[in-house]
Amino acid sequence: MSEKKLISIVTPCYNEEENIDELYQRIVAVMATLPYDYEHICIDNASTDGTVRKIKEIAANDKRVKLIVNARNFGHIKSPYYGILQSRGDACILIASDLQDPPEMITDFIHKWEQGYKTVLAVKPESEESSIMFALRKAYYRFITRISEVPLVQNATGAGLFDRVIVDILRNIDDSYPYFRGLLCEIGFPIATVPFKQPRRQRGITKNNFYTLYDIAMLGITNHSKVPLRLMAMGGFLLSILSLLAAFGFLVAKLVFWDYFQLGISPILIGIFFFGAVQMFFIGLLGEYIASIHTQVRNMPLVIEAERVNFN
The missing domain is CATH 3.90.550.10 (Spore Coat Polysaccharide Biosynthesis Protein SpsA; Chain A)
Structure with a gap:
């Protein structure tokens, strides 16, 4: 039996x-x-x-x-x-x-x-x-x-x-x-x-809170996808092209309308804050991938x- x-x-x-x-x-x-x-x-x-x-x-x-x-x-x-x-x-x-x-x-x-x-x-x-x-x-x-x-x-x-x-x-x-x-x-x-x-x-x-939920959410992303890293690379390239086009547009506008075109400080501040936010987001996402690597390397x-x- x-x-x-x-x-x-x-x-x-x-x-x-x-x-x-x-x-x-x-x-x-x-x-x-x-x-x-x-x-x-x-x-x-x-x-x-x-x-x-x-x-x-x-x-x-x-x-x-x-x-x-x-x-x-x-x-x-x-x-x-x-x-x-x-x-x-x-x-x-x-x-x-x-x-x-x-x-x-x-x-x-x-x-x-x-x-x-x-x-x-x-x-x-x-x-x-x-x-x-x-x-x-x-x-x-x-x-x-x-x-x-x-x-x-x-x-x-x-x-x-x-x-x-x-x-x-x-x-x-x-x-x-x-x-x-x-x-x-x-x-x-x-x-x-x-x-x-x-x-x-x-x-x-419940024993779950914002940190534990965020932890497992980021773990799923960093362990099973390279898409965010690829988006950062492609997004950075796209933003650099847009920045060059914007700079060229302002240059042409200034040359054509020399006495009338005033750039002002607002676009400069908006650009600084926008690119600063994008950089912080990208750095934070890179940090999550590096933290995941660090956890594996320690092999605890x-x-x-x-x-x-x-x-x-």
Whole structure:
């Protein structure tokens, strides 16, 4: 009799004390309906509330629940990725611990996997979050899809299922700060999608802020597109041509209307501020690419662990 396949479920946590119990119970209920063994890996990003204590209490009674506690908060990009690399299942499922990725999607992920897909991603064409924020996210996804060197999955949340083949490939990719959704598309296997309407967070507060959202947005651009760099080169050339034409036009106007044509200070100030703004924008964008290179060159570990539970 063949052994059951193992499914690894990874749930990144940071100050999710109020959601852990329901998350665990819903995962147990879903997996009870499926013919697979499973491990539930909680990777905690140095929570400051009672999240770790609650997970330890659950893990003491259920050895399928495993815990990794990070030595410090390594951010929302590194920690989930590291958790996936620690899985040992035939497939690995990543879902958020805030319940905005409903655990019931696990069934849909596995059905797609059983059909032969090695990568399955959750996408949210609808959401109960702020309409302004949702519109900004959709606009960003459309933008990054247009400029990316590989086709990206629009409105992907990051939650999904990844076959062991994919996880093994990820282990061999030396990327200390990965844009995970883009990396999956670069690997090249066909990607199945599971659409869902993202519910509003019921308990706790979101850990995302302007900086974290900006960070992941710029990471997607710098890791997967050279278009901004090419636009800077072409834009600089175009502006130089326009500047020469403007200068020639002013020279001709002054020569023809010597006694009447006065340049004035306003066009000079406008030109200085405009070109100064363009230069600052270009320098800032170059800085993002250089910062991305700097992160890779340092080659720091994704995460430093402080503690492990139930991994023996």
